[in-house]
Amino acid sequence: MAEDTLMLNLSSDSAPAFHSKSYQRPTSQEKWALKKAQKRKYSGIQKGLPNKQGFNGPKTKDQQPPEDKDEEDVPAHKSPVRKPAPKDAAKALSSKTPKPAQRVKAHLKMTPKSKHVGEHKGGEDSVFIKTSSLFKNNPDIPDVHRPAVTQLKEKVFTSDSFAELDLHPHLVATLTKVLNVTTMTSVQKVTIPVLLSGQDAVVRSQTGSGKTLAYGIPLVQSLQAVEPKIKRGDGPLAVIVVPTRELAQQSFQIFQKLLKPFTWIVPGVLMGGEKRKAEKARLRKGINILITTPGRLVDHIKNTLSIAFSAVRWLILDEADRILDLGFEKDLTVILNSLNATGPPRQNVLLSATLTDGLSRLAGISMKEPVSIQVGENSEGINELTPDHTTAQGKSDRFAVPERLQQHMVVVPSKLRLVCLAAFILSKCKFEKGHKIIVFVSSCEAVEFLLILFNAVLSGPKAKQQPPLSFFRLHGNMKQEERTEVFQEFSLCKTGILLCTDVAARGLDMPQVTWIVQYNPPTTPAEYVHRVGRTARIGAKGSSLLFLTPAEMSYVTSLANHNISLSEMKMEMILSTLMLDNRFKVRGKYDGKMSSGALEQEVRDRATVLQTEFENAVHNDDNSVQAAKRALQSFLRAYTAYPSNMKHIFHIKALHLGHAAKSFGLRDAPQGLVTAPAKGSNKDKGQAKDKRPLKKFSTEERVASLTRSEYASGIDGDSAAKKKKKKKSQANGEEDRVE
Numbered sequence: 001m002a003e004d005t006l007m008l009n010l011s012s013d014s015a016p017a018f019h020s021k022s023y024q025r026p027t028s029q030e031k032w033a034l035k036k037a038q039k040r041k042y043s044g045i046q047k048g049l050p051n052k053q054g055f056n057g058p059k060t061k062d063q064q065p066p067e068d069k070d071e072e073d074v075p076a077h078k079s080p081v082r083k084p085a086p087k088d089a090a091k092a093l094s095s096k097t098p099k100p101a102q103r104v105k106a107h108l109k110m111t112p113k114s115k116h117v118g119e120h121k122g123g124e125d126s127v128f129i130k131t132s133s134l135f136k137n138n139p140d141i142p143d144v145h146r147p148a149v150t151q152l153k154e155k156v157f158t159s160d161s162f163a164e165l166d167l168h169p170h171l172v173a174t175l176t177k178v179l180n181v182t183t184m185t186s187v188q189k190v191t192i193p194v195l196l197s198g199q200d201a202v203v204r205s206q207t208g209s210g211k212t213l214a215y216g217i218p219l220v221q222s223l224q225a226v227e228p229k230i231k232r233g234d235g236p237l238a239v240i241v242v243p244t245r246e247l248a249q250q251s252f253q254i255f256q257k258l259l260k261p262f263t264w265i266v267p268g269v270l271m272g273g274e275k276r277k278a279e280k281a282r283l284r285k286g287i288n289i290l291i292t293t294p295g296r297l298v299d300h301i302k303n304t305l306s307i308a309f310s311a312v313r314w315l316i317l318d319e320a321d322r323i324l325d326l327g328f329e330k331d332l333t334v335i336l337n338s339l340n341a342t343g344p345p346r347q348n349v350l351l352s353a354t355l356t357d358g359l360s361r362l363a364g365i366s367m368k369e370p371v372s373i374q375v376g377e378n379s380e381g382i383n384e385l386t387p388d389h390t391t392a393q394g395k396s397d398r399f400a401v402p403e404r405l406q407q408h409m410v411v412v413p414s415k416l417r418l419v420c421l422a423a424f425i426l427s428k429c430k431f432e433k434g435h436k437i438i439v440f441v442s443s444c445e446a447v448e449f450l451l452i453l454f455n456a457v458l459s460g461p462k463a464k465q466q467p468p469l470s471f472f473r474l475h476g477n478m479k480q481e482e483r484t485e486v487f488q489e490f491s492l493c494k495t496g497i498l499l500c501t502d503v504a505a506r507g508l509d510m511p512q513v514t515w516i517v518q519y520n521p522p523t524t525p526a527e528y529v530h531r532v533g534r535t536a537r538i539g540a541k542g543s544s545l546l547f548l549t550p551a552e553m554s555y556v557t558s559l560a561n562h563n564i565s566l567s568e569m570k571m572e573m574i575l576s577t578l579m580l581d582n583r584f585k586v587r588g589k590y591d592g593k594m595s596s597g598a599l600e601q602e603v604r605d606r607a608t609v610l611q612t613e614f615e616n617a618v619h620n621d622d623n624s625v626q627a628a629k630r631a632l633q634s635f636l637r638a639y640t641a642y643p644s645n646m647k648h649i650f651h652i653k654a655l656h657l658g659h660a661a662k663s664f665g666l667r668d669a670p671q672g673l674v675t676a677p678a679k680g681s682n683k684d685k686g687q688a689k690d691k692r693p694l695k696k697f698s699t700e701e702r703v704a705s706l707t708r709s710e711y712a713s714g715i716d717g718d719s720a721a722k723k724k725k726k727k728k729s730q731a732n733g734e735e736d737r738v739e
């Protein structure tokens with residue numbers, strides 16, 4: 001089992017035996033952990049100059065603290081809390097013996113260094129650390145109830161070769177030599193003949209099962225046979241609409257390969273973020289297979305005279321359920337009206353791993369008796385085509401996930417989320433080899449925040465790892481060139497961590513991704529399926545991990561209703577990875593001789609040290625604090641945007657703001673943060689730093705806004721920035737809407 005590899009091989013029988021409910025007890029060691037981290041911060045982090053974003057950037061070698069100081073060990077038997085306080089400060093203490101928690105505060109008050117660490121509260125003399133115990137006052141983690149689920153199975157490959165189809169020999173040769181594919185996948189075996197026969201089709205098969213070639217091969221086969229030969233000047237004969245720019249680029253590259261022997265057919269891509277002028281020029285020259293995002297195509301329909309659809313014979317909607325979603329429906333209507341107004345009879349194809357109520361909306365794109373293709377397994381375990389023309393509605397919301405995908409969930413109280421994510425990343429990318437991880441979060445701001453924080457704390461100069469952890473980011477607020485670059489870099493890299501919004505959830509085929517982490521749960525089960533589908537592609541192995549708080553645990557049942565089954569991974573097991581990382585050690589290196597109690601305590605202490613390092617990095621300067629607050633605010637906004645049928649699981653009122661703040665490295669819940677629409681009062685609005693009120697949306701608006709924002713940023717909090725950008729970009733001919 002993949003999760004077994006997470007277990008530390010501490011000794012034959014000493015894997016940490018934790019009890020989550022026992023996490024309430026504050027201990028002196030825990031406080032020592034705080035103090036130790038405080039010291040580190042003072043001696044190490046304070047020396048680094050803050051980078052542009054405010055976090056401590058990588059430090060040069062001579063900025064690093066001396067090794068021995070940094071790695072200073074305090075013998076376990078000596079409690080540092082008992083160190084004698086300076087004489088003058090001791091006077092300040094009352095004669096009463098303070099309680100443990102007070103002792104820490106008192107000690108820190110007395111230590112001049114601590115002024116650099118804690119927040120100033122009420123004047124010079126009352127400096128104290130606001131880091132509360134990570135392991136105190138957390139909700140209990142109840143047992144996870146996992147309903148019995150029969151997972152839908154789809155066999156990926158058949159034993160049939162492409163050579164058996166009636167394809168142009170050059171096309172078969174290209175598949176073998178250029179694309180390295182010889183045998184058909186199940187969806188290709190059933191879809192290619194249907195499309196070659198000229199029928200419309202609605203195709204549903206699991207993620208990573210080869211749907212692109214399932215429509216690409218018949219399309220190329222049919223266009224290369226057109227007589228007289230297609231000319232560039234004929235304009236588009238096929239229009240392929242996809243929801244994101246990266247997917248447009250990816251599909252374009254596949255067509256470039258498929259068309260190698262058929263040089264007279266010209267593929268082209270139109271997408272937001274590219275220069276409109278250049279695209280217009282390419283349209284004028286002629287594009288025969290037009291791959292496009294919906295918004296940019298609408299833009300050209302409205303503004304580019306040379307775009308003509310009189311020759312279009314194929315319309316393909318890849319990730320059709322997404323394109324048919326509310327956010328894109330208006331664009332799609334414009335596209336369809338434009339296509340329907342002219343041209344020969346057209347073949348229409350819709351594809352996705354999660355086509356749900358697609359058919360009921362197909363009337364809108366005037367399909368002619370579409371064949372529904374669903375790859376499933378019959379009683380003999382043979383893949384079969386369901387050739388019904390109605391799509392069994394009962395089946396439509398049951399999703400198949402790749403057979404070799406191992407799906408996990410972990411229940412983590414809010415306060416511990418950040419350290420748990422960090423520990424998981426370290427476990428995979430520092431202490432194991434060859435892992436490539438995608439981490440989905442709910443907003444651009446959170447992606448930016450985590451990137452800078454992890455680079456500063458996990459990959460910083462003290463990381464002592466060769467090579468260092470490579471973090472990447474992908475979200476809709478990035479410039480297009482950067483998005484393209486990151487997508488390519490991450491696709492090619494052997495190991496790394498991509499922090500992203502749902503902009504990367506659909507269709508992207510990045511090789512050798514081993515883990516998908518959903519740090520924020522997606523808004524729909526369909527999105528869950530697409531996110532996890534970035535791994536375990538085309539029959540490969542892969543794993544996924546979904547983070548839930550104790551209050552969100554019924555999401556497991558919601559997924560089970562769609563035939564998705566998860567196994568539980570214990571938070572303590574993930575945190576125990578920190579025993580391998582001596583940067584966070586408190587009582588010394590682990591030598592395999594600790595009792596399980598001491599080990600449990602050391603893990604907690606290390607988690608506390610790590611959390612404190614995060615908090616120190618965040619509170620190092622005002623810019624960093626503001627970045628953390630923005631990320632928190634955007635997280636809260638996203639939380640309010642779950643659809644109404646999910647509100648019983650994800651409700652803003654169930655969030656503990658202080659605990660949520662801690663997962664953004666903030667020591668306190670920020671004052672005046674707008675977390676919910678003010679009811680009959682403007683009090684909150686008046687206090688809010690970010691003056692944008694959280695609008696009250698109807699469910700439809702919320703879904704539409706989410707749909708759009710997922711591609712733009714994952715969160716509607718960017719809309720103001722977008723509007724600003726729009727004004728600026730209209731002048732230089734760029735599209736404001738990001739796809």
Ligand SMILES: Nc1ncnc2c1ncn2[C@@H]1O[C@H](COP(=O)(O)OP(=O)(O)OP(=O)(O)O)[C@@H](O)[C@H]1O
Nearest residue numbers: 181183184185207208209210211212353507509538
């Ligand atoms: N017949 C085949 N043999 C081997 N590999 C294949 C075959 N067909 C496609 N592939 C490869 O499988 C991978 C996944 O294909 P593709 O992206 O088309 O999947 P998909 O079903 O569209 O996934 P998603 O639902 O996530 O968009 C690609 O790397 C592709 O090159």
